[in-house]
Amino acid sequence: xxxxxxxxxxxxxxxxxxxxxxxxxxxxxxxxxxxxxxxxxxxxxxxxxxxxxxxxxxxxxxxxxxxxxxxxxxxxxxxxxxxxxxxxxxxxxxxxxxxxxxxxxxxxxxxxxxxxxxxxxxxxxxxxxxxxxxxxxxxxxxxxxxxxxxxxxxxxxxxxxxxxxxxxxxxxxxxxxxxxxxxxxxxxxxxxxxxxxxxxxxxxxxxxxxxxxxxxxxxxxxxxxxxxxxxxxxxxxxxxxxxxxxxxxxxxxxxxxxxxxxxxxxxxxxxxxxxxxxxxxxxxxxx
Numbered sequence: 687x688x689x690x691x692x693x694x695x696x697x698x699x700x701x702x703x704x705x706x707x708x709x710x711x712x713x714x715x716x717x718x719x720x721x722x723x724x725x726x727x728x729x730x731x732x733x734x735x736x737x738x739x740x741x742x743x744x745x746x747x748x749x750x751x752x753x754x755x756x757x758x759x760x761x762x763x764x765x766x767x768x769x770x771x772x773x774x775x776x777x778x779x780x781x782x783x784x785x786x787x788x789x790x791x792x793x794x795x796x797x798x799x800x801x802x803x804x805x806x807x808x809x810x811x812x813x814x815x816x817x818x819x820x821x822x823x824x825x826x827x828x829x830x831x832x833x834x835x836x837x838x839x840x841x842x843x844x845x846x847x848x849x850x851x852x853x854x855x856x857x858x859x860x861x862x863x864x865x866x867x868x869x870x871x872x873x874x875x876x877x878x879x880x881x882x883x884x885x886x887x888x889x890x891x892x893x894x895x896x897x898x899x900x901x902x903x904x905x906x907x908x909x910x911x912x913x914x915x916x917x918x919x920x921x922x923x924x925x926x927x928x929x930x931x932x933x934x935x936x937x938x939x940x941x942x943x944x945x946x947x948x949x950x951x952x953x954x955x956x957x958x959x960x961x962x963x964x965x966x967x968x969x970x971x972x973x
Contacts (some may be wrong), residue, residue, distance in 0.1 A: 688811040690762055692726040693755040695719055696734070700752050704741065711771050760826050766957050778809040782960055783819035785833030786879035786903040787852065787947050792832065792970055793927045793967050807962045814903055815880035819842060823954055829963050832970050835950040843955045849970065851946040853925040856938040857930055865936055871918060875899035877908045878920040882948075896920075909933045922947045 696709040699719075707720040719720055727734050734748035746754060784793055794813070800859035812819070815835040820840055823831045837846045857873075863869035902908050909929040912919040919926075919935060928938055951967050 688726070688757065691723055693758050695756045695763065696726065696752055697724045697759060698969040699723065699742065729735075729885075731755065738941075746767065759831050761956070763774070763826055764958050779810070780830065780960070780966060781828045782808050782966065783812045783814065783822060783828040783831040783833065784815050785819065785907055785947075786813065786894065786951070787834060787922050787925070788832045788949055788970075789813045790905045790928075791852070791922065792849075792949065796966070796969040796972075798833075799972060800966050803965070805836065805902070805965070809966075811898060816882060820952065823952060826954070829953075830967060831952040832949060833916070833952070834947045835952060836882060836948060837950065839883055840952065843957050847951045847971070848966075849949040851948050852922040852924050853946045854920055855926045855942050856940055857909075857919040857921070857926055857935040858938060859915075860934060860936050862916065862918075864938065869894050871938075871940065873918050874918050877902070877912050879903050879905065879908070887895070905929060906932070909935060920944075 694712065698711050699705065702708040702711050705716050705719055709716040712719065713723075715845070723734070724744055730751065732747050732898070733745055734751055735742040762788055789811075797809075812828065813820070816831075816835055819828065819831045819833055819859055820835070822828045823844065824841060832849075835848075837848065840846055858865050864871050864872075865875060872895055874896060876896040876898040878898050880901055881898065898920070900908065900911060902911075905921055905925060906929070908917075908919055908921070910933055911917060913933040913935055918938070921929060929935060930937060934945055951970055953963070953967070
């Protein structure tokens with residue numbers, strides 16, 4: 687019967703590329719790791735690696751076994767966590783991933799609602815672009831993600847619950863040539879959080895193109911940069927007023943041909959049921 691130890695050996699080799707590095711990561715000797723992998727091949731009756739080259743490379747069947755190994759290890763970790771939660775009666779820690787808009791506009795109130803009930807859960811919040819957060823959720827490094835997500839773009843195995851969409855707007859410094867009417871938006875650089883795949887890298891405002899040349903996942907930083915430059919800030923309208931009040935930027939009354947931000951709550955299918963995680967998701971749903 688295949689063991690989790692063999693699955694860990696297979697995944698370690700894929701993640702670390704060489705036998706030496708994989709053995710170090712697993713805290714075993716290289717001969718011991720080689721023996722484990724050779725035993726796995728013998729047990730399955732199929733070659734998992736191409737040994738004709740200088741480095742071990744996965745065969746077609748080897749890659750399929752590797753995909754299954756990753757899923758088995760995730761499910762084993764989920765099982766251990768679920769049993770631990772059952773024994774303790776509660777989750778002691780949660781790992782949350784949030785996108786830039788969520789961090790600025792939704793997170794403060796959601797956390798207030800979550801902790802107002804007297805919860806003592808230890809919460810770690812990680813912010814970043816949605817694609818990186820979803821990858822971390824898939825790998826089990828996050829318990830919950832709330833970010834700008836298109837349900838059609840997330841991988842299988844991730845459950846997505848949409849929140850209300852948020853339209854985008856533009857803002858510039860008070861003496862910006864576009865605001866004074868001395869120039870059109872075309873040719874001025876745009877500043878935005880990491881755009882999702884569905885969003886073009888060039889924004890069209892009043893029929894003219896604004897190329898996104900400053901990308902940062904912190905809207906406060908973007909606003910301060912736009913306050914001292916010719917950059918045009920592209921941000922959800924819900925937070926534009928707050929950003930302008932803090933930096934002196936002014937909102938542009940221009941039609942913007944862009945899809946809205948689509949915040950959504952994402953969890954991994956089959957993950958253990960954690961009451962605290964469900965309560966945190968509900969706190970965002972009340973935003």
